[in-house]
Amino acid sequence: MTEKKFSFGEAYKEIEEIGEWFQKDTIDLDEAIKKYERGLILIAKCKERLKETENKLKEIQTKYSEE
Secondary structure (H helix, E strand, O other): OOOOOOOHHHHHHHHHHHHHHHOOOOOOHHHHHHHHHHHHHHHHHHHHHHHHHHHHHHHHHHHHHOO
């Protein structure tokens, strides 16, 4: 089974939707646990992607500052 390619934008949007869901007046506790876990997974993936991007930018900066 192949996993869908990670999209930072889609993950960020889903995190925002989860946050909005938690602001409702009444929430289902079981659903809340699932959404909380999903949010943490997405946040971890976003952090990882941001770190990769930061490293790539540093690599590019180093490459062109040496010339």
